[in-house]
Amino acid sequence: MNHPAPQSNSEELSNWAALSAMGALDDAEQQPVAKYSAEELAPEIAGFEDAVSAIPYSVPAIPMSPNLKDRLFQRIDATTLKASELYQLMSTPIDELIELSTQVEWQDLKGPGKFKHAVYQANTLHRELAFFVKSDQEGLFPKHHHAAGEEILVLAGDLVVDEQVYQRGDRIISAADTIHQPSTRNGCLLFCMASMDNQFVS
Template sequence: MAIENNCFCELVPLYVLDLLADSKRVWVEREIQQSPELAEELAYYQTAATAIPYSAPVAPMAPDLKDRLFARLQLAPPSQRTQSENVEKPLTTIRFQDLEWQPYSVPGVEIANLYIDNTKREVTGVLRAQGGVHYPLHRHATGEEIFMLEGDLVVDGKVYGAFDYIRSEPNSSHAPHTIGGCMFFFRTSIDDEYTT
């Protein structure tokens, strides 16, 4: 029967990298329990192991990696796809008279969504509001863009009218209102947060 001569200093680096057999892993853990000062040595190796990925040189991507990945997923590589597969629709149009107005959660407000991009988490549309409407306080998850088409919109005490452009930066908040009613084009995040 062979007697194992385990050395903590030799096994602890392999323990940190999870490369030990179960019996040796148990031995290292038992040594740490019996000698708490070994926990400091373990912590040193854990810190060093954490830095390993950041110290490795950047490896160039293999030129055929994308093709191999698509083959493994059983998909045609982008270079072999037809034009219709690469582009959903070359052109999308909506005439003003064909806008589908939907009542919004704020009384006196209607929205016509033009496009919802679930990947970018953005919605593009047209909003129209009756005079006297106060929009709730909301925080923008990303930037918001408004292009005024008609009427007035009061944002942070300033009145904007037809053909004015308003951009709100990410994480900004406001509660705009209209005096006489308005209509504007907007693009904003689906993830904006509203105060009720």
């Protein structure tokens, strides 16, 4: 809203002080007020700002709904706990995961090595994937960027990450917003939990 420029009379200046304290003036309107601030308006604006800041405390308190806590936890259960259900697959016994890997549909994984991957479960709400990766020979995985944290469980063979060799039963956790390119020396079978939004890096 456009307001007429302030005049030097005390009533007009008082009105502008109130508008300034409430944040009702845009940048252009604030400029003419500024020239009065150091002399006439500054004390009055400060008084109005104190009054404005006290307004919320004068509003009667609204009683909290007695079932608010229950409704809050129900909403949390409906969202975050769904993600943890997928991650609970990481606690599946290794031999059981190996057996599950024989029942999934494998596809070639693009990249420098001869790897295959197979999606086991997906959580589209949280953009998460549980999947298997395997290779029957030595090779270098495609370099990729982690959109979120990634967790890998070595089911068989070996996996080399940052020159450290991991074998059956080992877990590798990578932080979000990191890039890595693991390799295998003798082939491997892996169970992985990662984001759908991971991207290959050239």
